[in-house]
Structures are given as C-alpha cells and as structure tokens.
Amino acid sequence: MSVQRVGIIMNGVTGRMGTNQHLVRSILAIREQGGIHLPNGNVIIPEPILVGRNEQKLRALAEKYNLEKWSTNLEECLANPEYPIYFDAQTTVRRAESIKKAIAAGKHIYCEKPTATNLEGSLELATLAKEAGVKNGVVQDKLFLPGIMKLKRLIDSGFFGRILSVRMEFGYWVFEGDWQEGQRPSWNYRKEDGGGIIVDMFAHWRYVLDHLFGDVKAVSCIATTHIPTRIDENGNEYECTADDAAYATFELEGGIIAQVNSSWAVRVNRDDLLTIQVDGTEGSAVAGLRDCKTQHRVNTPKPVWNPDIENPFNFTEQWTEVPNNQVFENAFKIQWELFLKHVMLDDPFPWDLLEGAKGTQLSNLGIQSWEERRWLEVPSLELQGVK
Known part of the structure; x- marks a missing residue:
C-alpha cells in the first residue's frame, strides 16, 4: 500500500459553513476514516493548514480539532510546495483576489461559490486557471x-x-x-x-x-x-x-x-x-x-x-x-473526495470554475431582471482565447 499525502491550504474555514462542512465533516472525516482508499490499495490522505486573518479564531479552531498547522500569512503558505491545493471559503468579496494569488502560485483551486461578485470576475478566474494549467473545482454540494x-x-x-x-x-x-x-x-x-x-x-x-x-x-x-x-x-x-x-x-x-x-x-x-x-x-x-x-x-x-x-x-x-437503496455520505465530503482524486489521479471532475461562472451569471441576470422588471435571455458561456 502506498500513502499519498496532499497538503491543502484552507482559507476562511473559521466561519460556520467552512468549519462544519468543509473542515470537520469533510477533510477531518476523510482523515478519520484513514484517507481515501483507492481500488489499487493506495490511500490519499489530506493534510490541511488553516489560513485566515484572525489569529485568535485560527488558534482556537486548531486546538479544538488537534491540528498543528495554521497561519495568518497566506503568501507564505502559497509559496510552500508541500501544499499544492488551495481552498477558499471566505466571504465573496475576498475570494477572487486570493484565488488569483493561488493560481499565480501554481496551486490547484477548489472554492465555494459564488466564485466572484460579478460574471467578469468569475470568467477571469476560470480563464486564469485554464491558462495556468491548474486543476480547479467549485463546490456544488446540493447535487450530492x-x-x-x-x-x-x-x-x-x-x-x-x-x-x-x-x-x-x-x-x-x-x-x-x-x-x-x-x-x-x-x-x-x-x-x-x-x-x-x-x-x-x-x-x-x-x-x-x-x-x-x-x-x-x-x-x-x-x-x-x-x-x-x-x-x-x-x-x-x-x-x-x-x-x-x-x-x-x-x-x-x-x-x-x-x-x-x-x-x-x-x-x-x-x-x-x-x-x-x-x-x-x-x-x-x-x-x-x-x-x-x-x-x-x-x-x-x-x-x-x-x-x-x-x-x-x-x-x-x-x-x-423513494427508498435509500444505498448509503448516503455528507454531500460536501463526497465532492471533496472526487476533487482530491481529480488532482491526484486525474479522475474527471466537471464542476470547474467555468461552471461556477454560470452561477454568477445567473445571479447577475436575476438582479438585472429585478432592476429592469423584464425577462432576460441567458447566453451560453465559454472561455475566449484560451488554448
């Protein structure tokens, strides 16, 4: 059996959703089960480092869940090659700037939605990630x-x-x-x-x-x-x-x-x-x-x-x-496991930053429809000028 450890920079997980769903019920749950067990017998084990702006909250969260690594220095974490994945659960207005830094540092991106406050910002993130050749995904938990x-x-x-x-x-x-x-x-x-x-x-x-x-x-x-x-x-x-x-x-x-x-x-x-x-x-x-x-x-x-x-x-x-007919795990954990296998094994993962941009597009059009009091068409989205 081969153990593949993968470092994850988790930014903004001191909030309710970030703590409960992403840290505790996803990453820590994966660790507690002994990692993600692959058909060939190998195991993927996530190694998180908590990042944020509030030192007191980070320290308290790390102590509560027996985590050694946390930091208030995002740039220092992004420069560390031991952490190839960047995850963002900050408030929407802070997300795009940090993701851009992570893409520039060559990190694979997984993030909450909305990915940005407007469609242009969301498309920019998708374009930058595509051009940089980094793998990327957006949380779409309700599907699971x-x-x-x-x-x-x-x-x-x-x-x-x-x-x-x-x-x-x-x-x-x-x-x-x-x-x-x-x-x-x-x-x-x-x-x-x-x-x-x-x-x-x-x-x-x-x-x-x-x-x-x-x-x-x-x-x-x-x-x-x-x-x-x-x-x-x-x-x-x-x-x-x-x-x-x-x-x-x-x-x-x-x-x-x-x-x-x-x-x-x-x-x-x-x-x-x-x-x-x-x-x-x-x-x-x-x-x-x-x-x-x-x-x-x-x-x-x-x-x-x-x-x-x-x-x-x-x-x-x-x-x-409708009967269960199967065991249903936490929706966030399911998608985390799929993304980690996407990064480590190149398994398919269709829920990328372009899919995230579609959500921002609909939000923008919903607001515009409200302001203008009329129906609006929803154009198809694709990245322009990206190989």
Whole structure:
C-alpha cells in the first residue's frame, strides 16, 4: 500500500459553513476514516493548514480539532510546495483576489461559490486557471444531497415521462437579532459586503437546474428586502441593504418552466427547508434535502373542486417514499473526495470554475431582471482565447 499525502491550504474555514462542512465533516472525516482508499490499495490522505486573518479564531479552531498547522500569512503558505491545493471559503468579496494569488502560485483551486461578485470576475478566474494549467473545482454540494440524488435517479429512469414544470421552495425565518439571535451572519444582509439572497442562492439554483432538468435559457426575477433593519453580532442595529427574498421564474431547455422562491423571511410549512416538486406527464415527485416521494399517474387521485364540503382527501398520504437503496455520505465530503482524486489521479471532475461562472451569471441576470422588471435571455458561456 502506498500513502499519498496532499497538503491543502484552507482559507476562511473559521466561519460556520467552512468549519462544519468543509473542515470537520469533510477533510477531518476523510482523515478519520484513514484517507481515501483507492481500488489499487493506495490511500490519499489530506493534510490541511488553516489560513485566515484572525489569529485568535485560527488558534482556537486548531486546538479544538488537534491540528498543528495554521497561519495568518497566506503568501507564505502559497509559496510552500508541500501544499499544492488551495481552498477558499471566505466571504465573496475576498475570494477572487486570493484565488488569483493561488493560481499565480501554481496551486490547484477548489472554492465555494459564488466564485466572484460579478460574471467578469468569475470568467477571469476560470480563464486564469485554464491558462495556468491548474486543476480547479467549485463546490456544488446540493447535487450530492440524498434527496437530489434520488430525484436524479427518477429522471434517469424515465419516471416522469415528459417533464413539464419544476417548483422549488427554499428558505426559513432568520431572526432579526433583537429578541432572538440571528442564524446567519450580518454581512449576508449588506450588499456592500457581498450579501443578498440572489447572489447567495442563484449560484446553487443554476447548477441544480442545469444538472437535473436542462440548461437555463431565460430568467424573470423580482426581489425585495422584507426586513429593513437587523441586529449584528455586536448588538448594534444596522440597515439591510441587500435582498432577503427573491421570486424567480426560469425557462429551461425543452420548454420546462421552473418557479423558484427563495426567502430568509418565510416560516416553514413544508417537508423541508428546500423542496423541489417536479411534475411530468407520467408522474410527479417532491424532493427535500434527504427524502423524495413520488406519485405515478396510475396512483393520482381525481379530486373535484367543491368548497362547500370538508376535504375528503389526505393528499400528503397519497405519495410513496423513494427508498435509500444505498448509503448516503455528507454531500460536501463526497465532492471533496472526487476533487482530491481529480488532482491526484486525474479522475474527471466537471464542476470547474467555468461552471461556477454560470452561477454568477445567473445571479447577475436575476438582479438585472429585478432592476429592469423584464425577462432576460441567458447566453451560453465559454472561455475566449484560451488554448
């Protein structure tokens, strides 16, 4: 057995998502299982170094998880050949600059999305990485959620027949911070700091829609700031300058219509924080983060609209759960393992920086549609002048 150790510079993992999903449930989980075991008997073991601007947070995080290596000097880490991979989970406004430095240092790039604050910035990163010949990938975690994977299984089996429409509901009530502490950081609600639900979520919706149903061809979006002021982490009131809810309609390849509501100002009365209903000529399904249920045409009830009597149907009981039929691991961990095998073994990894740029493109078009109050076409993206 040969052990292949690979150093990873992990920048910005002191935040909630970076700590929980990327550090603890992905990289540390891979280490705890003894690495990534390959068919030939070899093992890939990630060796992280934590990087950030706050020495106190880095030291506390390293001590909590028994990690020896951390640094506040990104340039020094990038100059170290023992760390060929750079990972970025910083806030959006900081991400592009650091990724450029990492590409210039010859590092392979893996990062959160959005990859930049605008399409031009995202395309620049994809172009620079391509020209430098470094491998690159963008986190697209929702593709590896159990509910989404079950939904993909149904699509691939032809269960739906011709898919007609998609309805997605996402969100929950984020407390304002006065009588209960908010569940999201305050920068999410400041446009100047890269906040906003369109910027945050449309990058997800792009890869979900493209991967499951077909390319997004057009978008119509309206957004708003339902909660005008909130309380920050220091107990100070601040003005919310970014959108906290967006209501969009997408036209997909093949004429499929997708309606997608995203809100941090909605109270949940559905099966999960994210639900995706797909209706087709042969059947329908509703997927959440982990579960998926179906209703085939032969099991579809025949209700009649009659408001003068009590509803005789229990509609929610008329759906059938899709079985697991496999063990589902953490979605972030699955993609981390795929990226590490891409770097070390050259295994395919289609979710690159150009795919990340498509998410930024849709966010930009969503904002433009909202501002101009009109439908916008979504042009195809490709890198120009890159060999």
